[in-house]
Each structure stands twice: as structure tokens, then as C-alpha cells.
Amino acid sequence: MKNLLKLVCMLFVFVNTFSAQAQNLPLETNYLQISPRVGYDFPSYNNNTPYIDYNGGLELGLSVDYYWNWFGIGADFDYINNKPESVYPTADLFEFDKTTAINSFTLSEDKITRMFYGIGPDFQYRTPSGKFTAELNTRVGLASIKGGRTELIGTSTAFNVFPLNFHAGYKDSGVFSTKGQVRFTYFFNKNFGVNAGGYYMRHFDVEELNESGRSASYQPVSAALVSAEEPIMALDGHPLLREEPCDCDISSVGAFVGITYKFTKKENVCPVCKEDHFPHCCATCGCGVTVTAKDKFTGDTLADTDVVLADMSGNIVKTGTTNSYGVVVFSDVAENNYIIRGKLYDVALEESSISVDEFKDCKKDGAGIQKVILYGDLNFILKGNVVECNSDTAIQGVDVMLKDKVNVGQKNTLSDNDGNFIFHLKQASTFEISGKKDGYYSNKVEVSTNALNRNNTLFIDFEMCVDPCGKxxxxxxxxxxxxxxxxxxxxxxxxxxxxxxxxxxxxxxxxxxxxxxxxxxxxxxxxxxxxxxxxxxxxxxxxxxxxxxxxxxxxxxxxxxxxxxxxxxxxxxxxxxxxxxxxxxxxxx
The missing domain is CATH 3.30.1330.60 (OmpA-like domain)
Structure with a gap:
């Protein structure tokens, strides 16, 4: 019982250490893992038979663990094979008369097999990336221990037979056993990893076999010097010592390597955001909303359109700009009613809306919510670029002037870092464009929209050039x-x-x-x-x-x-x- 208390205290320290570190880490939750292993076992057999060493041997095992987060429960199976080895001194052995040599021996040694079945709590620590896991597995269960019969018989030159050393072995099922195991696992991906670790196992009050009224017996030997150089081992003349069956403990430590495969629960993966959420995925991650900006008359998609998603109180929830395909995607949008607004070159697009009911279909099929907002302004958009004449060099900071020659009006703007500028042009009109900048000059150029149809055209591409002074x-x-x-x-x-x-x-x-x-x-x-x-x-x-x-x-x-x-x-x-x-x-x- 003292050893059991020591084991429980040790496990308590490990459990508290692991749980204290693990509680603050975001762990993957609710998964099953299976870990087969192979190792080597080093036993310690406590019995009444001297002159027997119990050598290490093969250990094969399997662990099945289910983790809720840092805490879980698991079951182990272990198959262990040890073999007893007689170390009774047989060199220079004589009968008690110290003259009749015992020089012929018969030895039988049967292997011992142990099978352990246990269940108990698991504790784990994981790095934030999830690549490395350290586990403490604690098990309580039953074991079956069989084999281990050992017998050494010696025959003297006078043909006298001497039973020298004997142990009847074990055949005990239902042995109460405990096991503490530490395992370290490195995961190559979300599911597969390799592990290594060690364990301590103890079997309590293991019953020995009783064969012909004995479980263990041995012939005592003594040493007498016949010269200063050569010791002589001789039987001491006492009757064979017999031992009663011993309900003694057997313990062992072992080291192992193995593989681990983790089974993740697919129902905890949200079809919208493709991430694990517990316990209700889509209530956490929301739905994806795809907004496409289009021209109302030509049907063309509109890049560089600023889009905002606002709730019914006017609070902006998401913002973005459409890509070259006129699309912007908002992920993880929580279930609510929304207004979608857009603006292209300071001109507002027609609003669209999302109702809370549309989120129900999104969560069923994970397809997301698709919306279109329309640009309904009747003017053309002149997309201009200023370059140095006879070159591709863009000129920044040119004061570009647009003069409407039909409707009488004038607008000014500055070219940006790439020489670009924007003007909105009325239908059926003629415009005069010129540019000014210190050190540069330009001619006036006319642009007309008389021949353009707004149902077919929105953008007018235009390039103007300026010459440097002194050229x-x-x-x-x-x-x-x-x-x-x-x-x-x-x-x-x-x-x-x-x-x-x-x-x-x-x-x-x-x-x-x-x-x-x-x-x-x-x-x-x-x-x-x-x-x-x-x-x-x-x-x-x-x-x-x-x-x-x-x-x-x-x-x-x-x-x-x-x-x-x-x-x-x-x-x-x-x-x-x-x-x-x-x-x-x-x-x-």
C-alpha cells in the first residue's frame, strides 16, 4: 500500500502541472486518437526464490484516448514478455563432503507473459501550433500473469541427484494493477504523428503457483577454502529449504516508440468558415457574404468599389474594396439584418440588404450569401493618365482642368502618383482638357461624348501628355x-x-x-x-x-x-x- 500511495502522489503532481499549463491554451476539442507502440520492459519480481534474475523483454501496447480539451479518458492494453534466468552458482560445486563433485546439471526456464488492461484519466499539454503534445496517461486495471517456472537439478559423480533451485512460477488472472505513462507526440499534420515515452507499472499481491506443496525451494551452499587460490562451493548438508507461496508485488519500467492517429469530428467543422468550433460551429463563425459591384446599364463588373456592411443602427460591421473582378468577400458575418452600401469614385451605388432569414440557408449548405449592388449614375467616367510626351513616364501632381464647352462648367483635379485622374462626363457634350505643372506645359485637347451610348459604355480611357520646359x-x-x-x-x-x-x-x-x-x-x-x-x-x-x-x-x-x-x-x-x-x-x- 505504501508503493500505491507513492504512485498516487506522483500522479497528482503531474496532473496539476499539466492542467495548470494547459487550461490557458486553445486546444482542439472532442477527438479520439489511437496509439500503437512497441518497447522494451525492465521487470522487478519480488519473490522468495534466490538465484533468479528476471531479464527485460518485449512490450507491445495500444492506447485509445478521447480528449475533450486538455482533459480526457483512455484505455490501455499491454503485452509483456520476460524470461527468468537462473544464476545459481554451479562452478566447483561439491557434495557436503567437499570431495564429490556435482558436475551435471538440468535446467528448465519458462518465459513469463503479462497482459494488462486498464482505464483512467488523461492530461495533455499542447503547443499553440498543435504540432507537439505531451501527455500523462494514468490507468487502473487488471492483469493476467502466467509462466516463469524455473528448476535447476544437479547430479554428482556419485550419481546423487540434488534439487538446487526451484520456483513454481505464476498463473494468476485478475491481478489489481496500476500504470503511469508519459508520452510525447509530434504531429506531421492534423491527424498523423509519431510518439515516444516511458511507463511505470505495478501488479499488487501476485499469487505464486504451489507445486507439490512448494512454490519455491533451493539448496543452500557454502564456501570453504582448500587453498589460498581456489574456492570450493559445497552443499552445506542442510535439508532443501522450502518457501510458502508469496503474494508479492511485481513492477516494471519501460520505454517505447509508436505512432498516433487522431480522428477529428467532422460535425465540429463549420461549412462556412472551415474551422473547428465547439459546441455549435455556425453560431460562432457566422456566414460568408460575397458582394459584386456592377454597372446598372452595361452589366460590367466594377473594380475598386468601396463596400461597407452596416447593421440597422448604422454601425459599420465590415469594409472592403472589390477586386479586379468586381467582387469583395466578407467572412464570418454574424446572423443579423444588414444594409450594403458602395461608392465608386465618390458616387454612391444603389443599396442592397441582407435579412436575418438568409443566414438559415447559409448554415445548411455552407454556400454563403451572394449580393449585387448597382452603379446607376448616368454620367460617363473618364479614366485619364498623364505622361510625358513621347514616353511612358507618368507625371504626378499635374493640375488637370476639364471645361464643359456645352453646359458651361469647369472642374479641376490633380494626377496621383501613377499619373491617373478621374472625371465624370455628362452625356451629349464636348469637353476641353488641359494640364499644368511647374516646369511642364500642355496643349488643350477636346473629348466628346456625343457619339457614346451610356447603355454600352461607362468608362472612357484617355491619355494626355505634357512637355517639360526647355525641350x-x-x-x-x-x-x-x-x-x-x-x-x-x-x-x-x-x-x-x-x-x-x-x-x-x-x-x-x-x-x-x-x-x-x-x-x-x-x-x-x-x-x-x-x-x-x-x-x-x-x-x-x-x-x-x-x-x-x-x-x-x-x-x-x-x-x-x-x-x-x-x-x-x-x-x-x-x-x-x-x-x-x-x-x-x-x-x-
């Missing part, structure tokens, strides 16, 4: 007669382009540059180019532009574009024409 721009159609500086009618459209640019941007100054080829003398070409530059400036002044905003510059042949056609280098007329050009350069202030 030389060639006017392709400014031509002069040979050795002349008179503006030709064909040049008027390009010069009008410069006039409009200066009218649209009253804070800029324009430098008009005229260039010649290398044919003729340097001084002649310089004089000719200056007269041509003056002619272009004079035309622009005649259109109402102040002389103070214009610079006439004759470059002659000093800035050849086709540099291989320099003085005294033979070139074709087409190669020389590259160098004959008129350019304008904007100077921003």
Missing part, C-alpha cells in the same frame, strides 16, 4: 523658298499651334529657332536663319501675342542634327534637309 520641338511644316525669309501658307497651321499654346499658357515664353544646312558660308547661313526666325516671330505677334514673350534665334549651321553633313562633306539633298528646320522651345517662369 526643343520641331515644327515639321515650316518651309521657306530658296534664299527667302517669307512665311508660306503651308506653314500657317504649325505656327497657329504655337499661337494656341501661348494663349493657353499665358506664363510661358517661346524661343523660335531657325537652322540651316552646311551649304554656303557660315556667315551667310547665320544671317539667313536669323531673318527666318524673325519672320516666324513676327507672324506670331500678328496673332496678338506680346513681343516680350517671344525670342527669335538664328542658329545657322551651328547645331547640325545630321553631323556627318558638315562643311565640304558631300551629302544628298535628303541628308541636308534634316538640318534645315524650325524649332520652338518653351521657357517656363
Amino acid at each position: 526643343a520641338i520641331k515644327l515639321d511644316n515650316i518651309n521657306f523658298d530658296l534664299d527667302k525669309a517669307i512665311i508660306l501658307p503651308a506653314s500657317i497651321p504649325d505656327l497657329q499651334r504655337v499661337v494656341r499654346l501661348m494663349q493657353d499658357n499665358p506664363n510661358i515664353t517661346v524661343e523660335m529657332s531657325s537652322h540651316t544646312d552646311s551649304q554656303g558660308s557660315d556667315s551667310y547661313n547665320q544671317s539667313l536663319s536669323q531673318r527666318r526666325a524673325d519672320a516666324t516671330v513676327n507672324y506670331i505677334i500678328s496673332q496678338g501675342i506680346s513681343r516680350d514673350r517671344l525670342i527669335a534665334r538664328g542658329a545657322g549651321e551651328s547645331e547640325l542634327k545630321n553631323t556627318k553633313c558638315a562643311n565640304n562633306v558631300p551629302c544628298t539633298d535628303d541628308e541636308h534637309r534634316v538640318n534645315r528646320r524650325t524649332e520652338f522651345k518653351v521657357v517656363c517662369f
Whole structure:
């Protein structure tokens, strides 16, 4: 009973340690696991037979455990095989006369099998990830213990037979037994893992067999020295000692390895949020709500639409933005009545609603709730992008102006980090768009919605470009007669382009540059180019532009574009024409 009390105290300490740590951890709940194992058992047999060692042996076992959370209940089965080994001293053994040698021996040793069946509480500690589990399994049950008969008989040279050592063995069913086991498991996934551990087992008051009135007997031996070097073992002449059956305890410790398979309860997995919830999954996780934003007239889905889910008191419960497919998903929405609102580029969509009854079907099939909100505004949406002319470089912070030429109105906005901007355009109207930014300038561009049908089109994609100040721009159609500086009618459209640019941007100054080829003398070409530059400036002044905003510059042949056609280098007329050009350069202030 003392040993039993020690075991109970030890288990009590373990239980309190495990439960104190485990109670604060979120454990997977309500599952069954099965753990087969193989190990090695080290026994300790307490009986009245000396000269017998009980060696270790194979242990096979199976544990079945059901856990509610950190606490559970389990059952164990163990099969253990040990074998007794006689260690009776047989070397230099003589009869009590110390002269007649006993030199022939007959030995029989039967293995012992133990089978244990037990049930009891389980305690576990799990890491937050659930990968590693430490368990304490406590069991109380019954055992069946059989075998272990051991007999050693010696025969002397005088043919006298001596029973030397004997134990009748065991055959006892229904032995009260206890077991304490520690098991450590590593799970590779949600269900499968490997384990290792150890146990202590004790069988109480195990009854020995009684064979011919004896359960154990042995022949005492004594040692006498016949010389200083050689001891002689001799029977001491006493009758064979007999022992009464001993109701003594048997105990053992063991180590094992095994596998663990966990059976999780599918009914505790919510079909909506796909997670374990206890005890009522969908009352905890709610339902998924999928909202699709569409244009009411074209049926197109609308990306980048801001969506909110609000309760009937106006409290916002969920927020999100539709993806490229016009969809946003709200997970774990609790059962209630809701209003769905959306906004695209500051224009509100038509509201939709969810009733509490719609959650009932969601919980039955786990399909979620599907809703559509509609964009019903009659205006077009112009999605613009500002880039540097003749490149893909987006320009941020451009002040973009939209002027309605039919309905009289003006709007301004700034391009964002990617050069993007948005305007809402009325149907059947014409608009003028221009952009301004320090160091940049642009022309005015017209956009018309007269030919567009709102039932077919919502978005208008538009790209506008701005040029940096100081960039030389060639006017392709400014031509002069040979050795002349008179503006030709064909040049008027390009010069009008410069006039409009200066009218649209009253804070800029324009430098008009005229260039010649290398044919003729340097001084002649310089004089000719200056007269041509003056002619272009004079035309622009005649259109109402102040002389103070214009610079006439004759470059002659000093800035050849086709540099291989320099003085005294033979070139074709087409190669020389590259160098004959008129350019304008904007100077921003």
C-alpha cells in the first residue's frame, strides 16, 4: 500500500502541472486518437526464490484516448514478455563432503507473459501550433500473469541427484494493477504523428503457483577454502529449504516508440468558415457574404468599389474594396439584418440588404450569401493618365482642368502618383482638357461624348501628355523658298499651334529657332536663319501675342542634327534637309 500511495502522489503532481499549463491554451476539442507502440520492459519480481534474475523483454501496447480539451479518458492494453534466468552458482560445486563433485546439471526456464488492461484519466499539454503534445496517461486495471517456472537439478559423480533451485512460477488472472505513462507526440499534420515515452507499472499481491506443496525451494551452499587460490562451493548438508507461496508485488519500467492517429469530428467543422468550433460551429463563425459591384446599364463588373456592411443602427460591421473582378468577400458575418452600401469614385451605388432569414440557408449548405449592388449614375467616367510626351513616364501632381464647352462648367483635379485622374462626363457634350505643372506645359485637347451610348459604355480611357520646359520641338511644316525669309501658307497651321499654346499658357515664353544646312558660308547661313526666325516671330505677334514673350534665334549651321553633313562633306539633298528646320522651345517662369 505504501508503493500505491507513492504512485498516487506522483500522479497528482503531474496532473496539476499539466492542467495548470494547459487550461490557458486553445486546444482542439472532442477527438479520439489511437496509439500503437512497441518497447522494451525492465521487470522487478519480488519473490522468495534466490538465484533468479528476471531479464527485460518485449512490450507491445495500444492506447485509445478521447480528449475533450486538455482533459480526457483512455484505455490501455499491454503485452509483456520476460524470461527468468537462473544464476545459481554451479562452478566447483561439491557434495557436503567437499570431495564429490556435482558436475551435471538440468535446467528448465519458462518465459513469463503479462497482459494488462486498464482505464483512467488523461492530461495533455499542447503547443499553440498543435504540432507537439505531451501527455500523462494514468490507468487502473487488471492483469493476467502466467509462466516463469524455473528448476535447476544437479547430479554428482556419485550419481546423487540434488534439487538446487526451484520456483513454481505464476498463473494468476485478475491481478489489481496500476500504470503511469508519459508520452510525447509530434504531429506531421492534423491527424498523423509519431510518439515516444516511458511507463511505470505495478501488479499488487501476485499469487505464486504451489507445486507439490512448494512454490519455491533451493539448496543452500557454502564456501570453504582448500587453498589460498581456489574456492570450493559445497552443499552445506542442510535439508532443501522450502518457501510458502508469496503474494508479492511485481513492477516494471519501460520505454517505447509508436505512432498516433487522431480522428477529428467532422460535425465540429463549420461549412462556412472551415474551422473547428465547439459546441455549435455556425453560431460562432457566422456566414460568408460575397458582394459584386456592377454597372446598372452595361452589366460590367466594377473594380475598386468601396463596400461597407452596416447593421440597422448604422454601425459599420465590415469594409472592403472589390477586386479586379468586381467582387469583395466578407467572412464570418454574424446572423443579423444588414444594409450594403458602395461608392465608386465618390458616387454612391444603389443599396442592397441582407435579412436575418438568409443566414438559415447559409448554415445548411455552407454556400454563403451572394449580393449585387448597382452603379446607376448616368454620367460617363473618364479614366485619364498623364505622361510625358513621347514616353511612358507618368507625371504626378499635374493640375488637370476639364471645361464643359456645352453646359458651361469647369472642374479641376490633380494626377496621383501613377499619373491617373478621374472625371465624370455628362452625356451629349464636348469637353476641353488641359494640364499644368511647374516646369511642364500642355496643349488643350477636346473629348466628346456625343457619339457614346451610356447603355454600352461607362468608362472612357484617355491619355494626355505634357512637355517639360526647355525641350526643343520641331515644327515639321515650316518651309521657306530658296534664299527667302517669307512665311508660306503651308506653314500657317504649325505656327497657329504655337499661337494656341501661348494663349493657353499665358506664363510661358517661346524661343523660335531657325537652322540651316552646311551649304554656303557660315556667315551667310547665320544671317539667313536669323531673318527666318524673325519672320516666324513676327507672324506670331500678328496673332496678338506680346513681343516680350517671344525670342527669335538664328542658329545657322551651328547645331547640325545630321553631323556627318558638315562643311565640304558631300551629302544628298535628303541628308541636308534634316538640318534645315524650325524649332520652338518653351521657357517656363
